[in-house]
Amino acid sequence: MAALAEIATIVTHAPWTLSAAHRARYRDAGLGDDDLLQAVALAAYFGHLNRIADAVGVPLDYDVAVMPPHADPTTPPLAAAPTTITGTPAIELASRAATAAALPRWVDHVMEREASIPREVRRAIAGRVARLLGDGDGAASDAPLEPAIATLVDDVTLAPWRLGDASFATLRSAGADDATLFDLCAIATTAGVVSRLRVALVALGR
């Protein structure tokens, strides 16, 4: 169904551009709010898997009918949101109860630890990701980040096809181990899931 590919595309590229008009059009195409919520949440969730796979560089290990082309690191980054939006979601995540219960457990694991990245840095990363994605409700922290971390966070969020050894070189030379580098990426990808979801669900009511 073309509408589902369109939803995945908008959630991935510019979730803040969704609108009440999209919601009405999708409803006319046979997608009710529950369908729409699942499509938005899947696209947001897959954005995490894609970014982690790219960051780690995991090789493909299952059969595919058509091998997709490799990432092109020269592809320009996605555009950051021009502004942030806040408001009540047009569709509540709570209406998908199992997902609404599972996601906070994931977010708490990533955001509420102190080791080896302090909580305030975790929040600053989430705040930066929220601003890149137009999420006014998630941009609680605007504390500055060390430039190498900010660059990594920006690439994870807006240019995952660039991720590779070079993305980690500066932080590695400053002493960061692989677990810390992974954690930095996972904070950014987790914040990305939360912000994409929140922005899309609010934007669908505007």
Place this chain on the structure above:
Amino acid sequence: MALAIMDHAASTGVLREVYDRMRERPLPPAYRPKHGGVPGIICAHSLDPQLIPKVFGTSTTLNGAGPLRWHEREQVNATTSRLNQCLY
């Protein structure tokens, strides 16, 4: 690999326990790797073993039930992967 990946054979401790639990979950044949071990996308998270059940527990709530049908969920997932230029 840009970051370390530990597969099932090399895993110990918490990671081994998490992998063993993940292997017990039902998985559609299309996602079952030929090597018979833990799928690579799960191993990609091996640097944070405790994150694995949280991420893939969320996945189950999204990929394991409707209202979207399996091929519709796959369409969203595949479109997202292609746009992110990811093999997965």
